[in-house]
Amino acid sequence: MDLRIFLEQVPDDDVTWAQMLLSGLEWTLAVAFFAWIVAFVLGSLVGIMRTTDKRWLVRLGGAYVELFRNIPLLVQFFLWYYVVPDLVPGLKSWVITLDPTWHQFGTAVVCLAFFTSSRIAEQVRSGIQSLPRGQRNAGYALGLTQMQTYRYVLLPMAYRIIIPPLTSELMNLIKNTAVAYSIGLVELFFRTREMGEATFRYFEAFGAATVIYIVIAMTANRVMAFIERRVAVPGYIAGGK
Amino acid sequence: MIELNDVSKWYGAFQVLTDCTTSVAKGDVVVVCGPSGSGKSTLIKTVNGLEPFQKGSITVDGIAVNDPKTNLSKLRARIGMVFQNFELFPHLSIRQNLTIAQVKVLGRSEEEAAERGLKYLDRVGLIAQKDKFPGQLSGGQQQRVAIARALSMDPIAMLFDEPTSALDPEMINEVLDVMVGLAQDGMTMMVVTHEMGFAKKVANRVIFMDKGLIVEDCTKESFFGTPRSERACDFLAKIIH
Amino acid sequence: MGDLDFEVIGRTLPYLWTGLQYTLKLTLTAAVGGVIFGTLLAMARLSSIKPLAMLAAAYVNLMRSIPLLLVIFWFYFLVPVILQTITGAERPVQLGADRSAYITFIMFEAAFFCEIMRAGIQSIPKGQVNAGFALGFTYWQSMKLIILPQAFRNMLPILLTQTIVLFQDVSLVSLLNVTDFVGAAVKIAQRDSRVLEMYLFVAVVYFLLSFSLSTAVKQLQKRIAIIR
Numbered sequence: 171m172d173l174r175i176f177l178e179q180v181p182d183d184d185v186t187w188a189q190m191l192l193s194g195l196e197w198t199l200a201v202a203f204f205a206w207i208v209a210f211v212l213g214s215l216v217g218i219m220r221t222t223d224k225r226w227l228v229r230l231g232g233a234y235v236e237l238f239r240n241i242p243l244l245v246q247f248f249l250w251y252y253v254v255p256d257l258v259p260g261l262k263s264w265v266i267t268l269d270p271t272w273h274q275f276g277t278a279v280v281c282l283a284f285f286t287s288s289r290i291a292e293q294v295r296s297g298i299q300s301l302p303r304g305q306r307n308a309g310y311a312l313g314l315t316q317m318q319t320y321r322y323v324l325l326p327m328a329y330r331i332i333i334p335p336l337t338s339e340l341m342n343l344i345k346n347t348a349v350a351y352s353i354g355l356v357e358l359f360f361r362t363r364e365m366g367e368a369t370f371r372y373f374e375a376f377g378a379a380t381v382i383y384i385v386i387a388m389t390a391n392r393v394m395a396f397i398e399r400r401v402a403v404p405g406y407i408a409g410g411k
Numbered sequence: 412m413i414e415l416n417d418v419s420k421w422y423g424a425f426q427v428l429t430d431c432t433t434s435v436a437k438g439d440v441v442v443v444c445g446p447s448g449s450g451k452s453t454l455i456k457t458v459n460g461l462e463p464f465q466k467g468s469i470t471v472d473g474i475a476v477n478d479p480k481t482n483l484s485k486l487r488a489r490i491g492m493v494f495q496n497f498e499l500f501p502h503l504s505i506r507q508n509l510t511i512a513q514v515k516v517l518g519r520s521e522e523e524a525a526e527r528g529l530k531y532l533d534r535v536g537l538i539a540q541k542d543k544f545p546g547q548l549s550g551g552q553q554q555r556v557a558i559a560r561a562l563s564m565d566p567i568a569m570l571f572d573e574p575t576s577a578l579d580p581e582m583i584n585e586v587l588d589v590m591v592g593l594a595q596d597g598m599t600m601m602v603v604t605h606e607m608g609f610a611k612k613v614a615n616r617v618i619f620m621d622k623g624l625i626v627e628d629c630t631k632e633s634f635f636g637t638p639r640s641e642r643a644c645d646f647l648a649k650i651i652h
Numbered sequence: 653m654g655d656l657d658f659e660v661i662g663r664t665l666p667y668l669w670t671g672l673q674y675t676l677k678l679t680l681t682a683a684v685g686g687v688i689f690g691t692l693l694a695m696a697r698l699s700s701i702k703p704l705a706m707l708a709a710a711y712v713n714l715m716r717s718i719p720l721l722l723v724i725f726w727f728y729f730l731v732p733v734i735l736q737t738i739t740g741a742e743r744p745v746q747l748g749a750d751r752s753a754y755i756t757f758i759m760f761e762a763a764f765f766c767e768i769m770r771a772g773i774q775s776i777p778k779g780q781v782n783a784g785f786a787l788g789f790t791y792w793q794s795m796k797l798i799i800l801p802q803a804f805r806n807m808l809p810i811l812l813t814q815t816i817v818l819f820q821d822v823s824l825v826s827l828l829n830v831t832d833f834v835g836a837a838v839k840i841a842q843r844d845s846r847v848l849e850m851y852l853f854v855a856v857v858y859f860l861l862s863f864s865l866s867t868a869v870k871q872l873q874k875r876i877a878i879i880r
Contacts, residue, residue, distance in 0.1 A: 240862035241855050242820035244827070244834060248851045256848055307461050308498035312512035312564065313488030322511055326502045341717070348719035352827055359721055372729050380718055380726075387717035403502045405546020 175371045176378065187365050191378055194361030197275070198347045199386075201357060204279045206343055209286035216287065217294025218320060231291065238288035243281075243349050250281045251353045271356065278350035278357075286343050293335045297328035330401055337394035341387050358382060412437045412568055412599050413458060418467035420453060427453050428464065429623045435568070435601055440594045442610040442631075443603045445620035446646060451603045452495075454620065455570050458601065459490045472567055488516045491561030495573040497553040499545035505532065505556055506541045509563050517564065524563070531559040535589050551582025558589055568599040575606055607650060611635060619643045660846045661853050664836075671836025672857075674750070678822050678832070682757035683815045689758060690765025691800065697770055708766070715763035720821055727756035728828060749828040761818055768810050772803035809873040816865050820858065833857070 176188040185193075220231040238246070251274070255262040265273055301324060309319035348359035362379040366372040413435040420428040428450050435441050443451045456462040458469060460476050460483050469476040474486055499508050509528030513519045519527070532538050535555040545553055554574060561569060571590070575583045587609050594600055594613040604610070610617055610631060617634040619627035619642070627634060627643045634643070661668070696708035715723065731752045732744035739745065776799050784794030804811075826835035834854055841850035 236863060237859070240820075240859045240866070242823040242834070242858055244823045245851065245855050245858060248838075249855055252847050253851050302496060302498070304494050304496050304498040305500070307456075308492075308494060308500070310461060310483075311459060311487055311490075311492035311494075312560070313484045313486075313516035314512060315484045318515055322515065323500055327500075330502065345717075345719040348721045349824070351721065359719060362722075363725070372725075376722065376726055376729070379722060383718045383722065384714070403546060404544040405548075406501045406544070 172371070173374065175369055175374050178369070181368060187369070187375075190361050190365065191358065191375075191382070194356060194358035195382060197355060197357040198344070198359075201275065201278045201282065201347045201350060201355070202340075202344045205282035205286060205347075206340060208279070208283035209290055209343070212283065212287035213290025214294050216291035217298070218325075220291065220295040221298045222316075231295075235288045235291055238285050243285055243346055244352055246285055247277070247281050247349055247353055251277045270354070274350065274353050274355040277353060278347065278355050282343060282346055282350075285346070286339060289339055289342075290336065293332045293339065294328065297332035298324055300331060301327055327403075330398075330403065333394060333398045333401075337391060340390050340394065344386055344390060345383070412439075412472060413601065414468075414470045415454075415458070416468045418454070418457060418464050418469060420450075420457065420462065420464040420466075427623050428457070431467070431620075431623075431625050433618060433625060433628050435599060437567075437599050438597050439616060440598075440600045440614045441602070441616045441618060442614040443601065443618045443620060444605065444607070444610070444646070445626075448622070449620040450623040451620045452572050455572050455601060455603050458570055459487050459492060461492075484516065488512070488564055489567050491564060491566035491569040493554070493557050493561055493569065493571045493574050495576050497545070497550070497557045497577070499553050499557055499560070501545050503544075504541070505537070505543055505545070505548075508545070508556065509560050512560070513563055527565075528559065528563045531562045532556065534562075534592075535559045536585075549582060550578045551585045554578065554582075554586045555589055558586070558593075562593075568601065569593065571600065571602040571604065573603050573605070575604065605650060607647075619646065621646075656849060657846060658849050658853075660840065660844055660849055664840045664844075667840065668833065668836050668853075671831050671833040674831060675819070675822050675833040678753060678757060678825070679815065679819045681754055682761050682818055682822075685754075685758035686761030686765045686818070687769070687811060689762035691769045693762055693766035694770040694773060695795065697766065698773060712763040712766050715760055716767075720760060721824055721827070723760050724753070724756050724824060724828065727759065728752050731755055748830075749825065750830045753822075753825045753828075753830060757818065757822065761814070764814055765811065768807050768814060769803060772807035773799055775806065776802050805876075809869050809876065812869045812872070813866065816862055816869070819865075820862065823858075 176191075177186050179186055180190055216231045216234050219227045220235075222228065241249075255265045268276075305323055305327070306319055309323040310316075314322065347357055350357055351360040351363070354360070358379060362375050365375040369375070415431055415433050418428055418431040419426065431450075431454060433441075443455065445451050453462055457464045458471065458476065464477065471486060471490060474481055476483075476486065499505075500511070503511060506525060506528065509532060510521065510524035513524035513527065514521060517524075529538060529541060532541060535558055537552060537555055537559070540548060540552065540556070545556070548556065558574075574590070575586050578586065583606070587606060590600070590602070590609065591613050602609070602614075614631050617627065617629065617631050618625055619634070619640070621642045626640050629639075635647070693708050693712060696704050697712070699705055728749055732747055735741070735745035735747070736743065780798055780802070781794055784798045789797065822832060823834040825832050826838060829835065831839070837850040837854045841847045
């Protein structure tokens with residue numbers, strides 16, 4: 171194993187392989203960042219919808235979750251990249267004008283956002299449903315409206331409860347960015363493969379990628395653990411002062 | 412003040428309340444008792460609209476509870492409710508628990524809400540706990556805070572749903588003492604409870620329910636002296652030992 | 653929308669069916685192998701032999717921290733080398749991607765099944781273990797006769813749900829040019845220029861299969877709940 175390969179120049183370019191991999195990492199993190207924000211908002215909305223007493227909202231949310239849960243992520247990527255532009259009038263002609271990388275980036279964000287949002291929706295739903303029924307009643311009894319009760323009583327506790335599974339989802343999202351390689355996005359996994367094929371030093375290339383993914387995972391874990399400690403409610407379960 | 416007329420409620424095909432008719436005048440302290448499953452908790456929850464009902468009518472201070480035009484949130488702000496499981500909001504401090512509904516529902520300023528809330532907190536003897544969190548207090552303390560929280564809304568009447576049933580025996584009296592104080596100050600109260608000692612001390616009327624029906628509805632003296640129904644006699648014999 | 657021709661699906665059904673068969677075979681093998689290996693991993697994690705527990709934990713955490721695609725590629729390159737050292741051959745033993753995938757998925761899924769079985773084992777009350785010891789069982793006996801049967805039954809719905817996830821994850825092998833269900837559809841799409849029809853078909857089939865399976869699991873969960 172020879173680590174100097176990372177300092178060698180990429181053919182036809184004046185960057186090193188190390189810089190190539192890092193640029194891939196940038197794309198990975200960018201996709202994860204934007205996808206997470208959209209997924210969190212969308213997922214929360216759908217999850218909350220599923221806990222109201224309006225049956226049609228519950229059903230609609232259920233259909234949304236089932237749709238994105240039962241199709242493999244790879245197939246969803248293909249659908250968003252190859253099929254949706256053909257089905258939505260006007261979309262294809264706009265997409266053609268884009269730089270391919272932005273098309274791929276946008277597709278990756280949209281695809282991962284919807285995919286992850288359906289899983290976040292289920293966690294938000296189960297977080298809210300795990301609260302005692304009396305909490306909702308207590309909010310109503312004080313005169314809070316349904317929206318106020320969600321905002322001030324249910325959601326603050328529900329989100330604290332689901333921080334561990336949300337952490338898992340965040341880590342899944344980061345790992346799933348690698349599937350964007352299938353539509354050609356130059357994220358970390360793409361660059362890793364590219365380096366392997368160009369230099370035949372697969373061990374070093376994949377080794378580097380493995381280390382980088384592990385570091386990202388550990389960082390995400392630490393950040394969420396920190397958040398969990400900061401928002402812990404004193405006296406509730408084992409957390410807090 | 413509170414009028415119930417022929418109130419009936421079904422859960423699917425199962426009837427839980429049958430033609431319940433009674434009234435609570437200003438300053439009345441009405442105790443509702445009966446065996447498990449008699450519908451007493453359900454009945455008290457229909458008064459502030461937490462449980463919908465299919466037949467009959469309920470008016471509070473002249474306002475119909477099941478009228479679709481009624482602003483339930485405003486109505487509930489005028490009735491205080493205390494729950495069996497306290498239902499303080501765990502993520503808010505005691506002070507915040509007391510002020511949140513005053514601010515969000517009644518539109519009071521934070522200062523005014525804090526002043527009022529802390530006044531009632533002092534009245535229940537817990538002013539020293541104002542910055543603690545519910546998880547750090549004992550059951551009896553939490554329930555007293557819950558009473559203060561309901562009182563902070565300056566309600567015209569207070570509903571109690573088995574307020575001492577979830578408490579360890581040594582804490583029951585601290586809560587009952589607060590309730591006795593309230594009654595003696597002239598608060599209109601409707602209390603679902605098994606604590607017959609409390610009923611004997613401050614109630615002026617007792618309602619006995621069995622299987623969704625109001626079986627007895629009479630003054631305290633006649634209930635404890637000469638109840639008319641056999642069921643009530645049985646019940647009293649079992650619980651007064 | 654252009655001219656959609658769904659006839660292409662009818663014409664290529666046999667080829668698609670071969671692909672689906674591969675997907676199902678790989679799923680089943682990885683599920684069974686993964687549960688067995690995963691259970692062993694779980695016992696290792698819970699064992700009092702510190703190095704063993706740490707090794708198992710490290711393995712599980714590694715598998716759960718890196719993308720499945722990376723794991724697939726690692727095994728694709730490593731397995732031939734490992735076989736070379738085991739069999740003493742001159743060069744790495746070339747295994748097609750389709751065959752190394754079996755090993756990959758058993759090893760990968762084992763990490764997830766390990767966590768599920770670990771939760772299952774830990775949820776069995778200590779009293780059960782003690783009762784077994786009091787009767788004279790050895791550790792392996794109480795595991796085999798008392799703990800594992802109960803843990804497995806309790807965790808069955810979650811194990812099945814994980815298998816459905818596995819079923820979908822298998823589609824990634826198509827990126828190594830393996831002819832699984834997705835791979836077969838992609839090849840037809842490229843050859844006959846029928847991208848829309850093929851991808852929609854694949855999505856619909858996956859949806860129907862996964863949805864029916866997860867509905868069946870939910871029914872199973874209800875029945876188990878009643879029995880308990």
